[in-house]
Amino acid sequence: MKLHTDPASALNTVTAYGDGYIEVNQVRFSHAVAFGPEGTVAEWPVQAAAEITTSLLQQAAGLSETRRDPLDFLDEPEGGSPAHGIGPEVLIVGTGGRQRLLSQEVLRPLLMAGIGVEVMDTQAAARTYNILMAEGRRVIVALLPTQGDLPA
Template sequence: MKLHTDPASAALNTVTAYGDGYIEVNQVRFSHAVAFGPEGPVSHWPVQAPDQITPQLLRQAAGLPETPRDPLAFLDEAEGAPAPLPPGAPEVLLIGTGARQRFLRPEVLQPLLTSGIGIEVMDTQAAARTYNILMSEGRRVVVALIPQGEPT
């Protein structure tokens, strides 16, 4: 399926097409999984199937550095208050799991969820379309997409 970009958002990373074995971002075709936000590079994401996704790979996709959490930080946090987002963190991370939606294990999602980052898991086509919409609305969104099917 070919998608068309809005000229006003030409400087932002936009999914311009997808199909069997590829994802196209800004009219550049990738035959491997990628992760990116509206600005910055489109990065290779070392995942070939949803069951390979780990909490560390989700952090990588979201662009979050591995920083150890202060074990006493809970003392300064208000009870019941949502966790503050890490600096530079997206509001939401979209995961495209290929041709079919494949849910991730709760223990894989939990570290980012407790950091206050929303995670939505869907098939790659839906994730690409949702990313383009949220990005065009100016939302802080990051997407990680696994190509569907075999490379062409």
């Protein structure tokens, strides 16, 4: 399916998707990708939704795996930004042609860091990302291409 976008936009936008590919800014990718409104479109080393781990979600969201003490905010200067203000507000995960829910164990570390995680099929994820990105939200998307498993 071809999506239409504002051609003057300098932000990363999903411009199309189909069986076996995702197109971002009119560049076609045949592998999983992760990106936000600005920056590079990175290859995401996932072949299937069953392979998604906490570490891979953190990688997609641009987070380091270092553990943060939940009481560190007590040492921050008054009015300082919270730790979760650094990362995205939401990580959208497109799991291919069908929605494949992820376990709470996999999601918990991101939720504890203040990052919402929405899991949906890749088509819905691409459309949702484009809407949130256009609204100026801090959003990251990780998309698996569909592999001919689109619902009829």
